[in-house]
Amino acid sequence: MKKNVFVARPPEVYDAIVVGSGISGGWAAKELCELGLKTLVLERGRPIEHGKDYITEHMPPWQTPFRGLEDRKRMLEDHFIQMQAGPVNEYNIHFFINDRENPYTHDPDKPFLWIRGDQVGGRSIMWGRQSYRWSDLDFEANAREGIAIDWPIRYRDIAPWYDYVERFVGITGQAEGLPQLPDGQFLPPMPMNCVELHVKERIEKAFPGRKMTIGRAAILTVPHNGRAACHYCGPCDRGCTPGAYFSSLSSTLPAARATGNLTLRPNSIVHSVIYDEEKDRAVGVRVIDRETKEMLEFYGRIIFLCASTLATTQILLNSKSRRFPNGLGNSSGVLGHYLMDHHFKVGAGAEFPGFEDRYYFGNRPNGIYIPRFRNLGDRATRHPDFLRGYGYQGGASRGSWWRGAEMDGFGVSLKQALRDPGPWRMWLTGFGEMLPRYENYVELDPEVTDAWGIPVLRIHCTLSENERKMREDMANAAAEMLEAAGGKNVQPYIDDYKPGEGIHEMGTARMGRDPKTSVLNAYNQMHDVPNVFVTDGACMTSSACQNPSLTYMALTARxxxxxVEQLKKGNL
Incomplete structure (x- = not known):
């Protein structure tokens, strides 16, 4: 392989460098630019424009080579990891990374799925948009149970920043007054359909400690901040031209650009952070141009790493110096460790006869949510077999004409059978917390490099007995709720799950109070290198069971x- 060519560039120094343009990177860019900093955003993926490059947004199945199912030949050649994730299909595969060019390794008997975006905006274009606050039940869990280390923050520290980002993003939801799931700044909620309302009533009557609510999602139900309300067209993971769902392309990057302080450079693969031992500061980053493979250097006063959990940690591990031979800011030795995800693919489904005369409007891009009801800190909710808890996402719907692919018959009789919608079904899928464990970690592979000569990650990650016990309860509890709601043919399931498949990977550069046991402080600032901040999922000290993206946004803004305050004081 041809070695990277170093090309010198004029030593312009930016006030800030942000690595990554996804959910965290977009927020870092917006805030730093609006606070007056000349900010360079480096994105490893290709450039795309909001709207213009959503090339399959409303493409009907009959215009696709494989009717929207999958292009197996292309996927097997270039996306053999990405294709294993549920959200990846023929319509959106162009938004996901090329696995052949961007390999990683893992233990043969411990598979891990690393699902990645590959363009400006990152995974914010394809994400599920579920947006939930964490509570002190989550921030205090490690300390309460003596697991890993304590978070250096509490809910009161981040609550104003949840408010701040929710007002900008636009979160649809219903206030419920639950201590384990704090309410937020909500736009009007999306309505539940008739079966969901029926199931909600029956569950809450049968289980007084459980609540079913509409999902809290970063999707507009009314016009907001110059973006249009959702019109329920459905194909959200192909891009959203009206900007009804939140993404970096539709929201934070345009806000950053409007300040005149933003420089955005796509096709810029960050190799490492440049550390100056005399200054005891990071002074910039090394970048490999994706297209030319030239090695460039860019300089900045502060650096925000927002490349995504594992990509950020890969950069840090590859940033070696005499002081940090095992990775930048790794005096604690915990960089790369305590990798977590949300385990799912477990729950139950059931049929609900008796509503055949009812239907619903459009394709609601949201479902229901049943917040955590296990291990809430009291005896009544304590489960004897596992720590922490889980929540459910799901919904009720009727089968469409797609079900014809699995039906017997052909011709007129089949067409007649598909004129009416199928039976109502309700499904509940659990998302469970994964405990932070030292033995779940990533390291640089000593032999394998990517297409640009950068050492790749070797990932070691498995579920613990705690998660396995939790999964049993997730299936059983879902089934008992659907049975109590009057469901028929209730079918609990526990499908095969691979760590990473939840696409909520987090940890590996955790926050903490003690530099001896953590990488970052309470403000996402490196203990060892104070002008470097990490605000993507790598910073997380535990995983809770709620979707984490809203917390990343709040931590990044904070x-x-x-x-900027420390910069103005001369401390950085």
Whole structure:
């Protein structure tokens, strides 16, 4: 393989460098630019434009080579890892990374799925948009149970920043007054359909400690901040031209660009952070141009790493110096460790006869949510077999004409059978917390490099007995709720799950109070290198069971304001 060519560039120094343009990177760019910093955003993926490059947004199945199912030949050649994730299909495969060019390794008997975006905006274009706050039940869990280390923050520290980002993003939801799932700044909620309302009533009557609510999602139900309300067209993972769902392309990057302080450079693969031992500071980053393979250097006063959990940690591990031979800011030795995800693919489904005269409007891009009801800190909710808990996502719907692919018959009789919608079915899928464990970790592979000569990650990650016990309860509890709601043919399931498949990977550069046991402080600032901040999922000290993206946004906005304050004081 041809070695990277180093090409010198004029030593322009930016006020800030942000690595990554996804959910965290977009927020870092917006806040730093609006606070007056000349900010360079480096994105490893290709450039795309909001709307213009959503090339399959409303493409009907009959215009696709494989009717929207999958292009197996292309996927097997270039996307053999990405294709294993549920959200990846023929319509959106162009938004996901090329696995052949971007390999990683893992233990043969411990598979891990690393699902990655590959363009400006990252995975914010394809994400599920579920947006939930964490509570002190989550921030205090490690300390309460003596697991890993304590979070250096509590809910009161981040609550104002949840408010801040929710007001900008636009979160649809219903206030419920639950201590384990704090309410937020909500736009009007999306309505539940008739079966969901029926199931909600029956569950809450049979199980007084459980609540079913509409999902809290970063999707507009009314016009907001210059973006249009959702019109329920459905294909959200192909891009959203009206901007009804939140993404970096539709929201934070345009806000950053409007300041005149943003420089965005796509096709820029960050190799490592440049550390100056005399200054005891990071002074910039090394970048490999994706197209030319030239090695470039860019300089900045502060650096925000927002490349995504594992990509950020890969950069840090590859940033070696005499002081940090095992990776930048790794004096604690915990960099790369305590990898987590949300385990799922477990729950139950059931049929609900008796509503055949009812239907619903459009394709609602949201479902229902049943917040955590296990191990809430009291005797009544304590489960004897496992720690922490889980929540359910799901919904009720009727079978469409797609079900004809699995039906017997052909010709007129089949067409007649497909004129009416299928029976109502309700499904509940659990998302469970994964405990932070030292033995779940990533390291640089000593032999394998990517297409640009950068050492790749070797990932070691498995579920513990705690998660396996939890999964049993997730299936059983889902079945008992559907049975109590009057469901028929209730079918619990526990499908095969691979770590990473939840696409909520987090940890590996955790926050903490003690530099001896953590990488970052309470403001996402490196203990060892104070002008470097990590605000993507790598910073997480535990995983909770709620979708984490809203927390990443809040932590990023908080860290950006803190960084600028420290910069003005001359501390950075």
């Amino acid at each position: 860290a950006a304001h803190y960084a």
